[in-house]
Amino acid sequence: MFDMFIFQIMNHQDIKEAVLLFLPGLSVETLTSLMEGFEELSVETREDLALVQEKDLEQYLRPIQCQKTAECSENTLSSPSPTLPDQQWFTNFRVRWYKTPAAVQKALADQTRPSPGDRREMVKVVVDQMLENDPNPTRAMCQCIARSIVRDYPKTFADVGKKGDIIGDGCHSLLQQIKTRVEYKNIKNTLARQRRERRPRTGVADGAREVARGPVDQYGCVRWCPAERPPGETEATLLEMKSQLCKMYTEEGMGGEERADPLMEKTFIIQRQYLNSVPAPAIAEIKEEWPFLFSQRGLYSHFGLLTDVSILNKLQEALNNKGSTVICFCQEHSRRPGIQDVLNNYEPETSDKAACVLMLLMAYFREPKNAIMLENDVSLTLPSTPCLIVQGDLMKPSTWMLSIEGQVVMGPHDGFIDGIAAVFASCYNFNLQYPEDGSCTLECFLGINPEIGSKSKKRGGINQRVSTLQRKLVDFEWSV
Numbered sequence: 366m367f368d369m370f371i372f373q374i375m376n377h378q379d380i381k382e383a384v385l386l387f388l389p390g391l392s393v394e395t396l397t398s399l400m401e402g403f404e405e406l407s408v409e410t411r412e413d414l415a416l417v418q419e420k421d422l423e424q425y426l427r428p429i430q431c432q433k434t435a436e437c438s439e440n441t442l443s444s445p446s447p448t449l450p451d452q453q454w455f456t457n458f459r460v461r462w463y464k465t466p467a468a469v470q471k472a473l474a475d476q477t478r479p480s481p482g483d484r485r486e487m488v489k490v491v492v493d494q495m496l497e498n499d500p501n502p503t504r505a506m507c508q509c510i511a512r513s514i515v516r517d518y519p520k521t522f523a524d525v526g527k528k529g530d531i532i533g534d535g536c537h538s539l540l541q542q543i544k545t546r547v548e549y550k551n552i553k554n555t556l557a558r559q560r561r562e563r564r565p566r567t568g569v570a571d572g573a574r575e576v577a578r579g580p581v582d583q584y585g586c587v588r589w590c591p592a593e594r595p596p597g598e599t600e601a602t603l604l605e606m607k608s609q610l611c612k613m614y615t616e617e618g619m620g621g622e623e624r625a626d627p628l629m630e631k632t633f634i635i636q637r638q639y640l641n642s643v644p645a646p647a648i649a650e651i652k653e654e655w656p657f658l659f660s661q662r663g664l665y666s667h668f669g670l671l672t673d674v675s676i677l678n679k680l681q682e683a684l685n686n687k688g689s690t691v692i693c694f695c696q697e698h699s700r701r702p703g704i705q706d707v708l709n710n711y712e713p714e715t716s717d718k719a720a721c722v723l724m725l726l727m728a729y730f731r732e733p734k735n736a737i738m739l740e741n742d743v744s745l746t747l748p749s750t751p752c753l754i755v756q757g758d759l760m761k762p763s764t765w766m767l768s769i770e771g772q773v774v775m776g777p778h779d780g781f782i783d784g785i786a787a788v789f790a791s792c793y794n795f796n797l798q799y800p801e802d803g804s805c806t807l808e809c810f811l812g813i814n815p816e817i818g819s820k821s822k823k824r825g826g827i828n829q830r831v832s833t834l835q836r837k838l839v840d841f842e843w844s845v
Contacts, residue, residue: 397587399425454498455506476520492546511540527842530686538836591634614656622660648770668790676786695725703728716760719782726806736803747771750800751791
């Protein structure tokens with residue numbers, strides 16, 4: 366059953382990559398809708414795309430996109446590739462397992478996990494074999510090979526914890542190890558390095574919100590810019606609902622958040638149009654236009670519509686699956702600066718577990734606590750990025766408030782994990798970056814999918830520090 370689940374994840378990623386090969390400019394929302402359509406059509410593998418007809422795509426794509434996808438699927442996938450054999454070596458790559466350590470070969474036979482040391486030795490063998498075909502394989506080539514290895518031996522190499530929780534697409538950490546080893550082998554080989562031209566930076570000066578929109582805004586979102594209004598609604602009726610919401614807030618304040626919920630869901634499309642406008646509206650302006658976005662119900666509900674993820678359930682699941690593992694792991698790595706101090710203040714019976722895990726991650730990544738949390742103080746200088754203001758002891762917080770762009774926008778509220786959810790949701794909902802000095806902690810805590818992007822200032826597909834810790838946590842789980 367587990368093998369089949371991993372196989373399905375791999376095939377889903379293969380199909381998505383094939384579609385983006387035909388239509389590289391496809392929006393996140395359209396791609397998500399199209400992938401759901403493929404599921405209804407029982408498209409299970411990349412080869413199945415050759416059977417898809419143009420009429421099957423009409424409700425998801427524009428006419429030209431339908432024609433292009435159908436033609437490319439039929440010509441590219443059902444016919445032998447015209448590409449030269451040496452350019453496709455990685456698609457038929459097979460590891461010479463007999464050259465790997467005996468412990469790895471035994472792990473393959475027993476369907477168990479090798480030790481971290483044996484796995485590193487295996488990666489060296491794999492990369493040496495890859496370099497026989499290409500002096501500097503691209504990340505896409507490394508990903509193809511990593512995915513193939515995990516597909517063949519999921520119980521041995523997949524990124525999955527003891528409780529069955531899968532990180533990303535299941536092959537992220539192996540991809541990172543392979544690519545890191547490739548880069549190491551090419552440190553002195555300047556002729557083989559393949560560099561991409563840097564894109565010019567776009568933005569405005571003096572710390573203002575960026576003018577241009579990019580991948581960091583859309584990361585993790587499935588309805589970042591929805592195009593279709595709710596059935597039976599027009600722009601005029603949606604604007605009338607917005608007026609009703611403003612009136613409701615004037616009369617009831619945040620006490621009307623439950624009654625506002627249905628109208629907030631219906632007006633989601635015009636909320637996104639406003640939030641995605643260029644230049645980006647300031648938080649004070651957003652609060653005036655859409656006040657219920659700063660209620661807990663409104664904030665979390667908008668995040669759910671935006672990402673198809675229940676943020677509170679996601680965080681509670683992450684805490685249940687990994688919270689104790691993080692604490693036990695850090696107990697064995699308590700020599701790192703700051704970790705022992707956090708552990709000394711943690712009392713399992715009375716301390717807040719979520720607060721402890723958050724502070725342990727910050728200590729592990731050597732990120733300052735005040736990047737994400739501040740102790741309540743009237744003399745505080747509030748940062749521009751989302752930040753929790755905690756009332757009471759950090760390990761036993763009583764209430765919290767959320768500040769964005771130097772002003773308190775929510776709270777005080779109970780429930781520390783709800784406060785963490787508010788930080789995440791505000792970054793996604795309002796197109797904000799994670800605090801630069803706290804980005805590793807936040808990406809590791811939530812971990813929607815480390816492979817597709819980042820909400821941190823340093824953009825890129827892989828946060829290597831986060832990926833490395835996630836791999837170590839998985840190895841630690843299986844070793845105890």
